[in-house]
Amino acid sequence: MATNVGAPRLAAPAPRGMGRSLLLTLPIVLWSLVMFFHPGASVEWRSRAAATVTAVFMTVLFFMMMRTGTTYRWRRWFFVALGLLFPVGFIHGLLVARGSMGIPVEEMIAGRTPFCFMPIPTLILPAAFTRTIAFPGSIASSSHGIAVMVGLWLAITLVIGKGWCSYACFFGGIEEGVSAIPKRAQIRKIDPRWRYGPWAVLLAMVLLSFALFEPAYCMWLCPFKSVTEYVAARNAVGLVQNAIFILLFVGLVIVLPYLTKKRTQCSFFCPFGAFQSIFNKTSIFEIRIDRTRFKSCVVCQNVCPNLSLSKESIARGETLMSCMKCGACVDACPNDAAVWHIKGTDVAVKPERARLMFLYAAWAMAVMFGGSIIAEGIATILHLVA
Amino acid sequence: MGEALALGLASGPACVASCGPVLVPALLTGDGGLRPNARVLMAFLGARLLGYLVFAVVAWEVGTLAHLEPGPRMTLTGVVNVTLAGVLLWYAYKAKNVCGGNCGDKKLVTIVSSKKSRIPGAAAMGLLTGVSLCPPFVAAGFRAAQLGSVLLALLFFACFFLGTTVWFAPFAGLGCVVRNQAVVTVARMTMVLIALYYLLLGIALLTGRSGYGY
Numbered sequence: 001m002a003t004n005v006g007a008p009r010l011a012a013p014a015p016r017g018m019g020r021s022l023l024l025t026l027p028i029v030l031w032s033l034v035m036f037f038h039p040g041a042s043v044e045w046r047s048r049a050a051a052t053v054t055a056v057f058m059t060v061l062f063f064m065m066m067r068t069g070t071t072y073r074w075r076r077w078f079f080v081a082l083g084l085l086f087p088v089g090f091i092h093g094l095l096v097a098r099g100s101m102g103i104p105v106e107e108m109i110a111g112r113t114p115f116c117f118m119p120i121p122t123l124i125l126p127a128a129f130t131r132t133i134a135f136p137g138s139i140a141s142s143s144h145g146i147a148v149m150v151g152l153w154l155a156i157t158l159v160i161g162k163g164w165c166s167y168a169c170f171f172g173g174i175e176e177g178v179s180a181i182p183k184r185a186q187i188r189k190i191d192p193r194w195r196y197g198p199w200a201v202l203l204a205m206v207l208l209s210f211a212l213f214e215p216a217y218c219m220w221l222c223p224f225k226s227v228t229e230y231v232a233a234r235n236a237v238g239l240v241q242n243a244i245f246i247l248l249f250v251g252l253v254i255v256l257p258y259l260t261k262k263r264t265q266c267s268f269f270c271p272f273g274a275f276q277s278i279f280n281k282t283s284i285f286e287i288r289i290d291r292t293r294f295k296s297c298v299v300c301q302n303v304c305p306n307l308s309l310s311k312e313s314i315a316r317g318e319t320l321m322s323c324m325k326c327g328a329c330v331d332a333c334p335n336d337a338a339v340w341h342i343k344g345t346d347v348a349v350k351p352e353r354a355r356l357m358f359l360y361a362a363w364a365m366a367v368m369f370g371g372s373i374i375a376e377g378i379a380t381i382l383h384l385v386a
Numbered sequence: 387m388g389e390a391l392a393l394g395l396a397s398g399p400a401c402v403a404s405c406g407p408v409l410v411p412a413l414l415t416g417d418g419g420l421r422p423n424a425r426v427l428m429a430f431l432g433a434r435l436l437g438y439l440v441f442a443v444v445a446w447e448v449g450t451l452a453h454l455e456p457g458p459r460m461t462l463t464g465v466v467n468v469t470l471a472g473v474l475l476w477y478a479y480k481a482k483n484v485c486g487g488n489c490g491d492k493k494l495v496t497i498v499s500s501k502k503s504r505i506p507g508a509a510a511m512g513l514l515t516g517v518s519l520c521p522p523f524v525a526a527g528f529r530a531a532q533l534g535s536v537l538l539a540l541l542f543f544a545c546f547f548l549g550t551t552v553w554f555a556p557f558a559g560l561g562c563v564v565r566n567q568a569v570v571t572v573a574r575m576t577m578v579l580i581a582l583y584y585l586l587l588g589i590a591l592l593t594g595r596s597g598y599g600y
Binding site: 125129130193196197199200201203204207208210211213216220235236237238240 | 399403404406407410411567568571572573574575576578579580583586590593595596598
């Protein structure tokens with residue numbers, strides 16, 4: 001029971017005409033203008049320049065998706081930019097606000113801890129039993145507030161399901177970028193049982209968070225504390241916590257993605273990813289395998305960055321529930337057997353229409369959520385260099 | 387004794403929360419079905435009752451827990467945590483045999499019962515979680531220590547236990563969760579993660595440090 005993870009073999013679909021591609025991109029152009037140049041937007045030149053660059057970047061990528069008919073490689077540019085630029089803006093904000101990436105306990109008590117989406121699943125049990133949010137942050141704060149983040153997460157998740165992990169998560173881009181560096185995977189055999197890892201971490205963190213009444217994942221296991229914020233250690237236990245963050249980051253986000261060409265943190269560890277998998281059941285968009293075209297080449301299985309295809313699932317004509325809808329399998333399939341699909345419709349009937357509907361939803365959200373983060377990161381760099 | 391029952395009922399959610407990380411994965415690694423699940427749960431709760439009663443006797447004999455210094459209390463909690471981590475790791479290791487070699491099967495598997503490790507394991511977990519010094523438990527200890535006889539102290543803790551146990555009834559429903567390779571593997575991995583947490587916490591407490599790093 002091992003999955004062979006070879007190099008991707010990308011098929012080249014017929015390109016769409018220039019005029020038609022531009023026409024299809026027009027809604028995203030308009031949306032980008034609304035998002036980045038609305039009346040309340042900053043008029044400071046660095047912010048304007050960053051917004052312009054981001055708007056052009058997002059529009060060009062979408063245009064290329066329309067023009068080439070492929071999704072994965074263009075989305076990856078956005079996603080890697082998001083993963084690399086999020087820490088830039090975020091860390092700069094922390095240094096300006098408090099002079100350190102470490103959160104002192106006084107800040108936590110004051111409810112000034114920025115909230116990201118990761119602890120959302122661990123908040124549910126304490127909230128259900130005690131009507132209390134077990135996180136030392138602010139509910140109503142306009143930036144990094146719990147209500148804003150939960151609202152955004154819910155809106156995006158209900159529409160694109162686990163597509164969140166490919167179009168909205170501001171952490172996954174780092175390992176996706178690292179996994180794209182080597183030409184071939186050094187580790188090709190991965191025991192598929194590691195796919196259960198995220199569910200185990202999720203169960204452990206939900207139970208421990210309820211027992212300790214604190215976001216256990218943030219306190220003990222989040223690899224991305226290394227590039228965002230961390231516990232301001234006051235004793236040996238604090239140092240151990242920070243050492244765990246760094247080891248997990250180096251191992252799961254740098255070393256293993258490089259060796260396997262997979263998103264190993266997402267595939268084998270991320271509890272939020274496991275939680276998101278549940279919402280693939282509510283999203284109408286999915287990837288299906290058209291068994292009438294399937295030729296047993298399993299290219300789709302090999303290129304999937306998340307090990308979301310197995311021989312059994314392919315035989316059933318579907319992906320595993322962990323599918324992140326990144327489009328790698330669809331782009332790579334030489335027989336057009338892997339197709340975008342809308343639930344309730346026939347498989348492989350007008351799959352491009354399903355792809356377009358998904359991409360409009362996903363990219364509009366990517367522009368709104370990820371685009372603003374990218375713009376903030378670029379503005380920070382401009383602020384630092386000019 | 388109504389006071390003990392009320393105290394148990396009121397503090398039940400706290401008990402469920404503190405026992406959940408140990409109990410949920412332990413139940414999920416066992417046999418499916420309500421009856422086998424209930425057997426493990428009963429072993430856990432029975433040993434937990436034993437822990438309560440032992441604590442009642444100690445509380446009554448000592449007279450009050452107010453004189454228990456923070457040092458010995460941390461040492462006691464540290465020892466309990468390290469032992470609990472050991473039991474969890476052992477339980478997770480033994481759980482690999484419960485599928486009777488069929489865990490790799492593509493279809494749902496019938497998990498072969500392995501009571502030799504599961505019942506004593508569940509009992510050990512129940513006993514260790516039963517003597518953890520959580521606030522409602524210490525409050526009950528204070529009250530029991532003020533009673534006139536050791537029998538009354540035992541009765542007080544038995545009623546306290548009864549009150550908290552009501553909250554554990556929903557755990558029996560975990561027997562309805564389908565057992566397959568995925569569920570058993572997830573439960574085992576969860577046990578290892580939780581064991582590592584308890585181990586780290588136990589070592590921190592035994593070396594005289596707080597369990598908090600900030």
